[in-house]
Amino acid sequence: LELGVRPEQIVVTGDSAGGGLTIALLVALRERRQPMPAAAVVLSPWTDLSTSGESWQENAKADYLIHGARLKEAARLYLKDASPQTPLASPVYANLHGLPPLFIQVGSEEVLLSDSQRLAEHAHISGVDVTLEVWEGMQHVWQFAASFVPEARQAIEKIGEFTAHVQACSRRETRPQPPHE
Secondary structure, three states, rough: OOOOOOHHHEEEEEOOHHHHHHHHHHHHHHHHOOOOOOOEEHHHHHHOOOOOOOOHHHHHOOOOOOOOOHHHHHHHHHHOOOOOOOOOOOOOOOOOOOOEEEEEEEEEOOOOHHHHHHHHHHHOOOOOOEEEEOOHHHHHHHHHOOOOOOOHHHHHHHHHHHHHHHHHHHHHHHOOOOOOO
16 A cells, blocks of 8 residues: 555455465454455465364365364464454454455365355355355365366466456446536
């Protein structure tokens, strides 16, 4: 913003823990009455440091990249004495009202699947324009493998389409409207 980039030209993204931090950033911006970006894209976001979602158990053996016990230890170290339901640490517990459009991609085989599902449901109930894509058979942040996994390339294309759509809508909203006759 200090460089003259307008908020509606910005889309914030993050994956895994960075996805949770992306949502926490939006909540913090709203609470501080700062301008919001046009949208946010989160990939396999970790949004609940209490690790209470069903997929933490259901997908524990299917998820080759995330080891639940290690993540639980990381959450304990990160939180220190704070509650795992602290909204800026676990944004699935935050007030999401007033956030910009969210685009969420998650794999069906991830321990973080329920974090994404719960985030999408909470955002929807809060009046946020949210799109959740659950990619069948995909692992945690599979998009990183775009050089050799066709689904990763397809997922990245979907992100590009979402971003282009949001920015096109933002441009239309910021143009002066002709006077009514």
